[in-house]
Amino acid sequence: MERAQHVLADVFGYRQFRSQQAGIIEAVIAGNDALALMPTGGGKSLCYQVPSLVRPGIGIVVSPLIALMQDQVEALTQAGVDAAFLNSTLDYREQMELERRIAIGALDILYVSPERLLQERTLNLLSDTTLALFAIDEAHCVSQWGHDFRPEYRQLKLLAERFPNVPRIALTATADERTREEIVTELRLENARRFIASFDRPNIRYTISNMASMGARERLWRFIDAEHAEDAGIVYCLSRKSVDETAAWLRGKGRTALAYHAGLDADVRRDVLERFRKESGIIVVATIAFGMGIDKPDVRFVAHLNLPKSIEAYYQETGRAGRDGEPANAWLAYGIQDLIQLRQWITQGEGSDAYKQVQRQKLAALIGLCELPSCRRQALLSYFGERQSQPCGNCDNCLEPPETTDGTVLAQKALSAAYRTGQRFGASYIIDVLLGRSNERIERAEHDKLPVFGIGKDTDETTWKGVFRQLTASGYLAGDDEGYGSLQLTEQARPLLRGEEKFAVRLPSKETRQKAKPKRASRSAELVNDADRALFEDLRNLRRDLAVRNKLPPYLICSDVTLAELALFRPTDDAGLADITGLGTSKIRRYGANFLAVIGKHPARAAST
Template structure:
């Protein structure tokens, strides 16, 4: 058992008199003891557990200045103002100050007037700043949001890589690294990148017991938007945050909520800086209870009354989800974290990932454009490169290229960012300049293998997030295991899998029926395809094979040679999703694995595929009979087609209209309907009248309904 920390009375006195606390929070005392003993320390503590006290209190007891590296300039002033109110000498240096004011504050630090100095990592680009700090006694080098230094983390920022050199320049002061989101791998990388191999680690745990985690599996925006409305209607107090993967999704959600009378702010990188700041200020001040945002929003947002965080799309990684969802319940009171998941989200994240890792030829093209513009001006706005590059190049491509070139040392950003999210979602107005003498694009020394390795790593993390969404066990256990923490309880009592209470989405049994003959054929083809893929592929690949996809990963693989390749070409993807959902629910198909979910047949599915067993499926109601003109088809090839109207991810349902037919009784049509009824009855092993009686068929041949609503008016339907 680890002995309890033994802190001197002076520490307890400072805790009470300067910071207004009677007791330390869990983990704080041990960390502060290690710092006061002179150890380098890495601490991983949950959001809201009091990380800042771990360097603010020791700063008052150390001889010299504590240099705090914080990625969020926007909050520096608030933090410093709070310390000044407590009688603690603190200041900050950032781009909001004039050059003279910056020099004055640095001189004051050198003179010993301040115990804490807050700066952004970008400040270490300045030789003048480094020179000033070299003349200052830095007692503690505190790195906040330390996961930003790791390229394996979810929020890597190249400027953090300057910190190891800065530590060496300052004659190796004591180092404290703090983060709330770091896997064991990222922790190792933090230690390595800071150059402090003998760091003591304090991992206080990742559990946020007041948060309830839920995942709702839905069919795209058409199903997600109404569900989002239900979730928001259930929030009677506090504030809510909705995260979406793209700017477009943010705008669409805002439009939907506006039309239903829900007031909401929006926040994304496509807005001007002033617009984003106004939105954040209004949300923080409580002027509006709801904000819809991309991941550009959030770092440094410490609003205590956030009762609900909804992710409209799948986040890219578990770290990102933990941090964003963790903005709920900062006051320690119960809060909800809801993920609206659909498989379309996976494709969105794969697309965004592809955009983040441009091909070498594009990188060379963008760099060549930078060199061309640099002949006329030193500072280059990224937007100036758009006309010089290939058509269709997106802002995201430009920023991705700029990031890679910056990391490789070929360019540097001119401005010091005001927020970490500005760096993460820079706009084409970002100013850059060449950091080295220009080389030809072909001479760029970019490690393609390392880039591919990182891309695969990001893809792996995204799949771990999919595994969380598909998990059948406790979601808290799944999340904590990702961060290397073992959950010892049988149930957490605060996730949908443990509660099984169906909050927001009561689990009503879906209406089931026997498939029609036409549907049986489709079902057999789907099951045959899954059988031939031998349980080695997931839902997306199964659908691609059925549709005869021309994607390179299909046509250049053995999947192209399967007999089921293209067997349902022309069928809508959404309709295949409906059939797959029904087969999974009926246990004909089961999902194997969480992280890399694959589809395989059960014994029931094999029997159904061979028509050895009948099964009720949750399929949409039969919508219409579409008769084919006898004059255009021979009797041998004529059959009645039953058209289903599934619930698909579309905001407006598609209505299938049958060809116009005379309102008078059509004897030929009646006979064809009887023939089709016999076929269906034979397939179902039922008497014909159990399908439809003659009165129903005559009415169909008289009315010839063309819509689902019209068909429902037929006797016996």
């Protein structure tokens, strides 16, 4: 770990590990397998990059995303690491040269797509090379129940058989309990140490609005204009047509808005991606085909003009905002048509009945999150098995509590009916029992003779559906593990059933004019006072010029926090630069003289008395 600490400071410019990083890195350096669940922006990459530089051999990183490979390799190269990627973008000559470098051990880290890794040619090449580790990024792709299933990921189990002495680390930001177990089983990680960091992204503010689709774009514009007038962001839409129309609409409002979807020419998509990475203030309007693998840290907002497919998808997509830890917004507007559309897609889609039932269950959980009257973050974390005892104070429900009514009795009736019918049925069946609807299935199970049969007749079916969604979103009910769609009581339900706590039900929201929220100060803004503002702006201009000169996104030169520390501490030599966050040896060698020259043009701060 002493060597790992040196690599962290000398190569990456950081003084200490965050969260679970130290434990994960220590385990992998020791040759152990690991499963790491960390939120987007939580520093997952360092968990395999540092061990790759400490252990002998090449670190092999499996990634399904070409854009992420390229971004990571560029960042590592800037840090002085010998890194490369092996994927379909390489021509024959480039591939041959890369294979030569691999064969002689001239690389520190190699990124490779799962399809390319599984080719016998690649496996044979790696068999003759000393390997530091295998890192399987986006490991949730192994789950057939997940939102981003990729069949080739399941074949990665052969790494355990073919390279039994090479440690493997699987990493993901989105995995509920079922997905975690599937990762362990499918990737042969039964003996892996598990590291589960908090899923919380406290810098992200969650806002969800139920509204008519006619007003969604106007609401979106009010949000962007009030809170992100000059910021980069992503707007997600369900259809390509909506993407094109929304991008054009935002351009009509004076913003630089680019459309991105699979129907566009590959060169156009590539240009959109490059502009988004390298230019500031660009809004990309996209289908979910855009965003995975984008390492751009200063995306200040992610907006959804339609419902995502699940809470996992929502968490993954919103997680593309604020990767730098600075304040960011996740904004969602949805209408009943979204729900109808997604249900149709599930029904008409491929997959077994059990798979479709799980997708319906996931969609219901998402709707429950949307309709919830209490803290969004608590519900979101609860979905991933994490409890937060206090409301977050940084979501719409915490900042502007919605109107609610006491739904304790309704909740108790719903939970009692679920329990007395054996916890083997879904919401629709239980609601039929509550409403006293007798049918062959209910009569065969003799549930028409239960004391809960008909006790909910005084409440309409729509209200009951909302109650079940909110109970699920709040963690009182959970879906079964087998994919049959049945609802089961959690331990959390006991005090509610006993009347020891209350349950509030959200009332339908009224259309109100969206209020502008106060801007939250970034860390860099907090560091930079009036006396340092001019220097900070000059350093930002220098970073922009260096990025253009080197054909790189500005964030690969350094972050705003790095610039803020430079303006605050005003180092005068390389030793002083080494104390600045994010400046390792390679970046000091590349850009240090430029930073010092700009700092030298500003008078030294007067000593305090």
